Amino acid sequence: MPVTSGVHGFVPFPPQRAAQYSAAGYWSGRTVDSLLRQAAGTWPDRIAVVDPLTSHTYSELDELADRAGAGFARMGIAPGERVLLQLPNSCRFAIALFGLLRAGAIPVMCLPGHRLAELTHFAKVSDAVALVTVDKAGGFDYRSMAKQLVAAHPRLRHVVVDGDAGPFTSWSNLPEGDPPPVVVDSRSPALLLVSGGTTGTPKLIPRTHDDYVYNATASAELCRLTEDDVYLVSLPAAHNFPLACPGILGAISAGAQIVFNADPSPEAAFATIDRHRVTVTALVPALAKLWAQACEWEPVTPKTLRLLQVGGSKLEPEEARQVRSALTPGLQQVFGMAEGLLNFTRLDDAVELLEHTQGRPLSPADELRIVDAAGERVAPGEEGELLVRGPYTFNGYFCAERDNERCFDPDGFYRSGDLVRQRDDGYLVVTGRVKDVICRCGETISAGDLEEQLLSHPAIWSAAAVPLPDPYLGEKICAAVVFAGPPMTLAELNGYLDQRGVATHARPDVLVAMPSLPTTPIGKIDKKAIVRQLCEDARA
Incomplete structure (x- = not known):
């Protein structure tokens, strides 16, 4: 019988920690x-x-x-x-x-x-x-x-x-x-x-x-999934969130029914929830806000949801209140990553925790460090980058030795790139991120990767990909561009990116032509200045 093990490019758990997780019953x-x-x-x-x-x-x-x-x-x-x-x-x-x-x-x-x-x-x-x-x-x-x-x-x-x-x-x-x-x-x-x-x-x-x-x-147990639940998959099923947090796999472990829906629009989703009497689903904040707003005009609205998980990016307190009022009081904020660590608000938490925090770790064995730019631990309650290791947090990207050297500290803690504050009760509040990314409708897009694609076009002299606030997407992708000649349209630019095989969710929503891009005192493109200028222009 063939045995799948020893896969080249895979970084296993260190033997000592693996033995501890097995002995403690986390691994079965x-x-x-x-x-x-x-x-x-x-x-x-x-x-x-x-x-x-x-x-x-x-x-x-x-x-x-x-x-x-x-x-x-x-x-x-x-x-x-x-x-x-x-x-x-x-x-x-x-x-x-x-x-x-x-x-x-x-x-x-x-x-x-x-x-x-x-x-x-x-x-x-x-x-x-x-x-x-x-x-x-x-x-x-x-x-x-x-x-x-x-x-x-x-x-x-x-x-x-x-x-x-x-x-x-x-x-x-x-x-x-x-x-x-x-x-x-x-x-x-x-x-x-x-x-x-x-x-x-x-x-x-x-x-x-x-x-x-x-x-x-463990996620299914925390969410109290049972065979009486009906779990709706509205986000792409291959995502970690709807796949295993608890998602499809957690629902199967509890004997729940799983309903697949490829159209997350309120009209289609609400009809599906009503038809199958859906009790649990997971959304990104942009969709959660849209669903909440749609309750004002859709003839059929959710009546059976006992638990709505929201994650992928931060849900602001006012948005959380709207979701709880319109869709279900059973809101659960989820802050996690495909690399491992999951934080959940609990089903019996006070409203203040549901609306103002992004939860606390799933496992007692999750180890968190919150550090400053020098890698030193910050004082309790202060902002810092979140580092983590634990029984379900990976130990290295696949076939990516150079990335792994950068993404892990000497003790094997994964550098998440997320900025957080940890309260005295252990709950986390997400405050920002270290990495240069745009979080569009729950998808994390590398600004640097998009800029590399933009700069491959002969008509573009200089480019910066920046996030602009958006009430529906959370953040929309803005390409601030200095053209080498006549400017192109957004449709032309995205047509070019389509030809280069760039994912649909990673293409710009907005294209802004600029005579030059502002720079910092050391000569780097000043993206904060670009965002500030564009937001001021929009308000003018």
């Missing part, structure tokens, strides 16, 4: 796909997953995952090999995810909005051998992108397409047979999440079976 030695196996044995006839076209019970989902696993294995995908998984929210997403896990493969969790630039990077870094995708979604032809990707990466020898496969393998034509007898080391990578791209191109985050099972099940 279970694999991620065992969550489904156990659920199928416990609740075989309960509905597990639902989308607008189909539904499956837990026993059916388990059987379909086995079939998919057998198909992937018979195609030649070996245990430990990486597979790009890019599917929209649907039952097929769950089947493909668990099928890859059953084959012993390591899914790379790509988002539907990722385009050729990101997938090329992911394929190269992960050394992926296959891609599982869809034919078309949201007006985009994923098969065309797959052709370009395969041409550039000969190692990518298999493409499986849900729908009209064209030149590739159709999902319906996966080889049949028995599931492969794969033994998986629970301390090895279960899957690779995608970072927010806070420092250049997005990086890959290995999450082990041990740490991710704990991540999902």
